[in-house]
Every structure is written in C-alpha cells, then in structure tokens.
Amino acid sequence: NAGVIQTPRHKVTGKGQEATLWCEPISGHSAVFWYRQTIVQGLEFLTYFRNQAPIDDSGMPKERFSAQMPNQSHSTLKIQSTQPQDSAVYLCASSLDSSVSNERLFFGHGTKLSVL
Amino acid sequence: GDSVTQTEGLVTLTEGLPVMLNCTYQSTYSPFLFWYVQHLNEAPKLLLKSFTDNKRPEHQGFHATLHKSSSSFHLQKSSAQLSDSALYYCALSHSNNRIFFGDGTQLVVKP
Numbered sequence: 001n002a003g004v005i006q007t008p009r010h011k012v013t014g015k016g017q018e019a020t021l022w023c024e025p026i027s028g029h030s031a032v033f034w035y036r037q038t039i040v041q042g043l044e045f046l047t048y049f050r051n052q053a054p055i056d057d058s059g060m061p062k063e064r065f066s067a068q069m070p071n072q073s074h075s076t077l078k079i080q081s082t083q084p085q086d087s088a089v090y091l092c093a094s095s096l097d098s099s100v101s102n103e104r105l106f107f108g109h110g111t112k113l114s115v116l
Numbered sequence: 117g118d119s120v121t122q123t124e125g126l127v128t129l130t131e132g133l134p135v136m137l138n139c140t141y142q143s144t145y146s147p148f149l150f151w152y153v154q155h156l157n158e159a160p161k162l163l164l165k166s167f168t169d170n171k172r173p174e175h176q177g178f179h180a181t182l183h184k185s186s187s188s189f190h191l192q193k194s195s196a197q198l199s200d201s202a203l204y205y206c207a208l209s210h211s212n213n214r215i216f217f218g219d220g221t222q223l224v225v226k227p
Contacts, residue, residue, distance in 0.1 A: 003159075004159075033214070033215070035217075041219075042205070042217060042218070042219040042220045043160075043205060043217040043220070045214050045215070045216070045217070048214055056214050059214075091159070091160070102148040102165055102166070102209070103209075104150070104162040104165065105152075105160075105162070105215060106161075107159040107160045107161065108159055109158070109159045110159065
C-alpha cells in the first residue's frame with residue numbers, strides 16, 4: 001500500500017500562472033479531502049468528494065480555485081492566476097468511508113506551492 | 117457551528133516531564149474527536165481517536181479522555197521523549213461531515 005500519493009512535491013509558479021496539483025487516494029477509499037496548510041492558518045479545509053461526487057466545497061475560495069475527481073483513482077486541485085498568498089502546502093487525504101464519522105484520514109505528504 | 121480550539125500554539129518542555137496539550141470543542145452534535153501528529157517533513161497521521169463506548173484511547177504512551185461535560189479532549193503523556201517533538205492537531209467529526217481541525221500545537225521537547 002503506497003499510501004496517498006501527491007504530485008508534484010514542490011511547485012514554483014510565477015504570479016498569474018496556473019497550478020494543477022494531483023492526488024491519488026488509497027485504493028478502495030471512497031472519500032478524498034483537500035486541505036491547505038500554512039503556519040498562520042494551520043490546516044484549512046478546502047473541499048471533499050465521496051464516491052467521486054463533490055460533497056462540500058465550502059472552504060474553497062470562490063474565485064480561481066477548483067477541484068475535480070474524474071475517476072476513483074485521482075483528484076486534482078487547480079488554482080488559476082496564482083497569487084503569492086496562495087503559497088502553502090496543499091494536503092490531500094483519503095478515508096475508507098466518510099459516512100462513518102470516526103473514520104481516520106490518511107494524508108499524503110503534500111504539494112508545497114510557492115508563488116513568486 | 118463546529119469548531120476546535122487549541123489554546124497553546126507552542127509548548128516547550130524538558131524530556132521526562134509530563135505532557136498535556138489542550139483541546140476543547142463546540143459542536144451541535146455528539147462528535148468523534150481525534151488527535152493527529154505531524155513530524156517535521158512528514159504527513160499528518162492519526163495518533164488516537166475517541167471511542168463510542170467512552171473507553172480511553174491510548175497510543176505510544178499518549179492518551180486522551182473525552183469529557184462531554186466540559187467539551188474537552190486533552191492529550192496527555194506521563195513522560196515526554198525527544199521524539200515526541202512534533203505538531204499536534206486536535207480534530208472533530210460527526211456523521212456525514214467534514215473533519216474540523218484546530219490550529220495545532222507545536223510541541224518541543226528539550227534534553
């Protein structure tokens with residue numbers, strides 16, 4: 001079991017460029033979560049999917065951020081027109097069944113996004 | 117709404133002393149509580165979680181007791197080790213909902 005795989009590990013973009021982050025959840029897990037981690041804000045919830053369907057995107061900035069899960073083996077987080085304040089570590093996590101409230105999350109190592 | 121509060125941003129203590137990291141929560145439901153730990157340059161991982169039958173969860177010497185009366189789930193360990201230095205997140209979830217994390221507490225254990 002390779003765990004949750006996130007690529008790339010590091011991404012540097014110029015201000016105004018687009019960034020796409022990839023996540024491969026653990027096989028058989030039905031829920032995928034995206035979080036943003038910064039020193040100031042800690043772990044901020046962005047969005048989550050269950051069985052590929054978007055369930056809650058209340059943490060997503062309304063502009064420039066979008067997430068998709070086209071199949072059960074990967075999810076993407078896209079940031080258009082990146083800004084310096086988007087610099088953070090973006091963490092993806094999966095769980096076996098998000099409808100079970102005490103189900104643990106398995107996190108990937110994250111993608112560190114640096115916007116210059 | 118749901119929220120988790122960790123009052124200490126940084127806790128520094130000497131190896132061998134007891135550890136207590138505070139966590140309180142607000143929820144309109146009866147939630148499950150978790151502690152996640154993140155060591156430097158690693159992914160966060162589950163340390164322990166509350167049980168439905170009110171048993172006290174324990175792992176790697178850490179334990180936490182869910183007190184519904186005070187809405188708390190403090191993390192404790194009797195004797196800190198250097199390897200316990202890490203970022204600790206308290207979190208809550210309830211059925212069919214996302215997981216809410218606190219701001220995290222950085223624990224630094226010195227020799």
